[in-house]
Amino acid sequence: GIQVEQSPPDLILQEGANSTLRCNFSDSVNNLQWFHQNPWGQLINLFYIPSGTKQNGRLSATTVATERYSLLYISSSQTTDSGVYFCAVGGYKLSFGAGTTVTVRA
């Protein structure tokens, strides 16, 4: 199956800081999504981004499909950004990475 590696595994930020999360994957894919898992365990869909760049408020994402990686940018981080961020890739089945645990301190 497709291998998905996320880095870093843990990230501690001061409120207001910017950060970049990375997702590397081992094969070409039709689907790449970024999710935020909140403290209640819900998976919140952030971006569907198999290629290109998208922005939504303070979050943006870029996928370079030919080089098999995607980046998630968090700007001006807030405490509510804390949680686990997952990258998931595939086609008619998703493979998830192990996630990046982000802690934003006030």
Added chain:
Amino acid sequence: EPEVTQTPSHQVTQMGQEVILRCVPISNHLYFYWYRQILGQKVEFLVSFYNNEISEKSEIFDDQFSVERPDGSNFTLKIRSTKLEDSAMYFCASLTTEKANYGYTFGSGTRLTVV
């Protein structure tokens, strides 16, 4: 925005009991899925369902598990005889391949605790 609805949000069951987890996918989606996440671990694929049959299943999805779409709207996951290691968050998801909206929508999950 359309949602995938899962019930119950939390279920506690005794080892050896049967449980049924319920999901209402988005109505015009054609592909349906169950994933699970053991506490502190990554989200794992269990099974996919298309055209009223299983299209793919993982090694985890053994004879203790079954899925059904009994009435054209609900999508259920049954675990026949629960084990302690079945304790996890179970997510239902549905997928559309319409170009404008391609992507998976996940439900809020059912946290299953086997005691």
